[in-house]
Amino acid sequence: MSVLIDGSTTFIIQGITGREAVNMTRECKDYGAKVVGGVTPGRKGRDVYGVPVYDTVRQITDQMRVDGAVVSVPPGFAKDAALEAIDAGIKLVVIVTERIPRGEVAEILEFAKLRGSRVIGPNCLGLISPGKSKMGGIGGTAEGTRKAFVAGSIGVMSRSGGMTTEICNTLSAAGLGISTAVSIGGDPIIGSTYAELMPLFEADSQTKAIVVYSEPGGPYEAQLAAYLTHRKSRLPVVAFMAGRFMDEMPGMRFGHAGTIVEGRADTSTEKIRLMQQAGITVAESIESIPSLIQERLSR
Amino acid sequence: MRFYEHEAKTLLGRQGLPLPKSGNAKTPEEAEQIAGQIAGTVVLKSQVLSGGRMKAGGIRFAGSPQEARREAGAILALAINGQRPRSVLVEAKAPVRKEFYAGVIYDALAKRPVLIFSDMGGIDIEQVAEQHPEHVARAHFSVLEPFSDYQAKNVVASLGITGNQLSRLTPILTRLVRLFLQYNLTLAEINPLCELEDGNFLCLDCHLDMEEEARDRHTRLLQELGVGREETRQARPPTPFEIRGAQVDALDNKGVAGHVIEFDGDLGLIIGAGGGSLTLLDAVRKHGGRPANYCEIGGNPSVRKACELTKLILSKPGVEKIAVMMNVVSNTRVDIMARGVIKGVIEAGYQPKDKITFFRIPGSWEDEGARILRKYGVEYGDRSVSMDEAARRAVVNMRGR
Amino acid sequence: MPMFIRVEVDPSVARRADLAKKLVEVCPVDIFAQNADQSLRIVEDNLDECVLCDLCIQACPAGTVKITKLYEQA
Ligand code: SF4
Numbered sequence: 187m188s189v190l191i192d193g194s195t196t197f198i199i200q201g202i203t204g205r206e207a208v209n210m211t212r213e214c215k216d217y218g219a220k221v222v223g224g225v226t227p228g229r230k231g232r233d234v235y236g237v238p239v240y241d242t243v244r245q246i247t248d249q250m251r252v253d254g255a256v257v258s259v260p261p262g263f264a265k266d267a268a269l270e271a272i273d274a275g276i277k278l279v280v281i282v283t284e285r286i287p288r289g290e291v292a293e294i295l296e297f298a299k300l301r302g303s304r305v306i307g308p309n310c311l312g313l314i315s316p317g318k319s320k321m322g323g324i325g326g327t328a329e330g331t332r333k334a335f336v337a338g339s340i341g342v343m344s345r346s347g348g349m350t351t352e353i354c355n356t357l358s359a360a361g362l363g364i365s366t367a368v369s370i371g372g373d374p375i376i377g378s379t380y381a382e383l384m385p386l387f388e389a390d391s392q393t394k395a396i397v398v399y400s401e402p403g404g405p406y407e408a409q410l411a412a413y414l415t416h417r418k419s420r421l422p423v424v425a426f427m428a429g430r431f432m433d434e435m436p437g438m439r440f441g442h443a444g445t446i447v448e449g450r451a452d453t454s455t456e457k458i459r460l461m462q463q464a465g466i467t468v469a470e471s472i473e474s475i476p477s478l479i480q481e482r483l484s485r
Numbered sequence: 486m487r488f489y490e491h492e493a494k495t496l497l498g499r500q501g502l503p504l505p506k507s508g509n510a511k512t513p514e515e516a517e518q519i520a521g522q523i524a525g526t527v528v529l530k531s532q533v534l535s536g537g538r539m540k541a542g543g544i545r546f547a548g549s550p551q552e553a554r555r556e557a558g559a560i561l562a563l564a565i566n567g568q569r570p571r572s573v574l575v576e577a578k579a580p581v582r583k584e585f586y587a588g589v590i591y592d593a594l595a596k597r598p599v600l601i602f603s604d605m606g607g608i609d610i611e612q613v614a615e616q617h618p619e620h621v622a623r624a625h626f627s628v629l630e631p632f633s634d635y636q637a638k639n640v641v642a643s644l645g646i647t648g649n650q651l652s653r654l655t656p657i658l659t660r661l662v663r664l665f666l667q668y669n670l671t672l673a674e675i676n677p678l679c680e681l682e683d684g685n686f687l688c689l690d691c692h693l694d695m696e697e698e699a700r701d702r703h704t705r706l707l708q709e710l711g712v713g714r715e716e717t718r719q720a721r722p723p724t725p726f727e728i729r730g731a732q733v734d735a736l737d738n739k740g741v742a743g744h745v746i747e748f749d750g751d752l753g754l755i756i757g758a759g760g761g762s763l764t765l766l767d768a769v770r771k772h773g774g775r776p777a778n779y780c781e782i783g784g785n786p787s788v789r790k791a792c793e794l795t796k797l798i799l800s801k802p803g804v805e806k807i808a809v810m811m812n813v814v815s816n817t818r819v820d821i822m823a824r825g826v827i828k829g830v831i832e833a834g835y836q837p838k839d840k841i842t843f844f845r846i847p848g849s850w851e852d853e854g855a856r857i858l859r860k861y862g863v864e865y866g867d868r869s870v871s872m873d874e875a876a877r878r879a880v881v882n883m884r885g886r
Numbered sequence: 887m888p889m890f891i892r893v894e895v896d897p898s899v900a901r902r903a904d905l906a907k908k909l910v911e912v913c914p915v916d917i918f919a920q921n922a923d924q925s926l927r928i929v930e931d932n933l934d935e936c937v938l939c940d941l942c943i944q945a946c947p948a949g950t951v952k953i954t955k956l957y958e959q960a
Pocket of ligand 1: 913936
């Protein structure tokens with residue numbers, strides 16, 4: 187099993203003729219993902235690495251089953267693209283685009299909730315179930331992805347796309363491997379938070395433990411801590427907190443758009459305290475994560 | 486991006502929100518003139534982006550234009566939390582009967598905006614929420630459905646407010662919500678929102694933040710307000726070094742090599758990407774290193790950009806050496822980064838092996854990158870060297886090899 | 887002065903306007919340009935940006951475009 191995607195997941199890429207999307211299409215296809223179509227308005231009839239291009243999402247969903255969509259269009263068009271995918275009945279929408287204003291993200295998410303679609307991102311690299319499929323640029327080329335992501339038993343959720351790869355590479359090298367890794371996005375408001383994805387990992391028999399990459403700013407780590415406090419999870423959670431230095435520099439923007447310390451509750455110190463209180467093991471370095479997991483699993 | 490109070494009030498005015506008579510003065514003379522036009526007692530308010538203006542002496546009163554001129558001079562000369570005031574806002578002093586609070590922000594958990602209202606205005610809303618929760622009302626609202634007066638009315642009425650107050654407050658809150666949505670604000674706050682002796686309401690102070698990501702959608706407005714593209718409006722203004730960093734990043738549109746933030750250490754950092762930079766800066770400090778800067782590399786920047794960034798960092802006074810480190814990369818290319826950094830070091834007049842304490846970027850084109858580094862005698866760390874270990878070696882190598 | 891990459895184009899190719907135009911089109915980092923007489927010019931300033939994609943080599947007759955990695959020389 188895996189979470190959200192597996193070898194049979196079919197998906198489309200919106201904005202498929204864009205520079206980044208062209209690379210992503212090739213990388214996903216090379217990895218074995220079922221990319222069944224792409225959309226760029228006005229480019230119907232072309233193809234990108236053998237993937238047919240259409241003008242609208244409906245032109246694809248009218249002919250075949252589409253499980254997911256990757257939105258990789260410029261920020262000014264991202265809201266419309268996401269709404270189009272949701273309206274066409276696509277249930278998993280991964281938004282790669284950065285710099286979408288919060289109000290538009292809120293619109294997308296409200297509409298998604300209304301129609302029962304799940305959104306990952308924005309500002310993320312997508313997700314991967316090693317050996318089965320990947321949706322989005324996560325891991326890069328098929329070869330690079332195979333190097334860093336080996337199938338295994340750890341579920342990974344990360345606010346940083348690059349650090350998703352770093353952490354998974356560490357877990358793979360240590361022989362633990364990955365069940366599913368989700369780059370959840372670095373924006374202040376995201377479609378799927380740690381706590382919202384936890385039940386999916388809990389229901390996945392392949393997953394034995396969870397690794398979380400977290401940053402200062404925003405309430406999502408506190409939400410995860412509250413979730414674990416109220417409901418005993420079968421999965422031990424190990425978290426890494428980056429950007430601890432930022433506590434000394436409130437109001438300054440580092441890293442992702444969502445990473446700005448605005449109040450007392452969203453400093454790294456406070457988040458670490460909350461997570462530890464909820465039974466999460468907080469790692470001091472990425473390299474120490476595998477041994478901390480082993481320790482939690484053998485308890 | 487935070488607006489100065491006078492800018493924010495211009496926006497409130499456009500939405501039809503009630504404001505005191507005012508003018509923005511850049512000099513004491515202008516303040517005198519505005520005070521003369523207003524007539525009566527005026528309030529002079531320092532235009533800085535920092536809070537705590539009252540305590541710092543940035544808000545003063547004047548009974549005559551001459552006094553306004555004197556006080557404006559004093560305010561303009563007074564830095565608050567390290568910030569020099571832009572100007573002085575001169576406003577008619579209003580006879581206040583009661584203070585309220587109205588604000589709109591996004592609730593990241595509900596993933597919707599929320600309207601917040603309190604009948605205890607004039608103080609920090611978080612403090613009111615902690616000590617007098619019964620005086621704070623909240624209502625989330627949809628961004629798909631239209632916002633209508635009744636929603637604002639419900640919020641106000643939920644605190645037991647009725648009569649003239651209810652009917653006056655309702656449209657003010659509605660307009661605040663419209664303003665928030667129209668201008669892509671992330672915070673819109675009127676505090677205090679005042680009821681005057683005559684029953685009218687005025688917005689006496691306000692705080693508006695526009696989302697960075699939305700700035701280019703409001704270029705006309707920002708131009709009208711005189712907000713420059715280069716103004717970051719962060720907790721502190723950018724230093725010349727940081728401004729030059731932004732210029733390097735603007736050299737071309739290939740990837741990111743910028744967002745430089747200055748520290749006062751001796752180890753220059755060329756690090757990435759977003760999360761990787763945060764992780765590496767922590768790691769360098771943990772191992773006793775003194776970073777000279779923060780930066781973010783990502784999206785496969787050009788050789789030119791990496792080269793210029795390297796030169797910029799090496800030119801910073803106090804920088805002895807640099808470390809080049811990133812998480813496992815899939816988009817950025819190791820060989821392109823290696824070329825850029827080595828070129829930068831050489832163009833700055835140094836030998837790469839003397840200046841680069843450690844180079845750890847695993848990932849795409851790593852073999853090619855390693856070949857380049859080998860030729861110049863720079864130590865390369867692949868993915869078998871953890872980020873933490875890379876940071877440790879970078880710090881150790883500061884002391885010479 | 888380029889530090890890492892040298893690009894050599896055979897004069898028989900450099901003289902031909904059609905091939906010069908093709909090279910300008912394929913190179914993603916603008917290493918090729920055309921002179922007023924349509925012949926090929928190499929943009930020295932951009933040489934180090936070469937991403938080793940080989941598109942220029944594929945665009946011309948075999949052996950007429952040569953990319954040298956200067957860091958691989960002794
Ligand atoms: S190899 Fe690619 S980047 Fe280099 S010169 Fe040829 S076309 Fe340009």
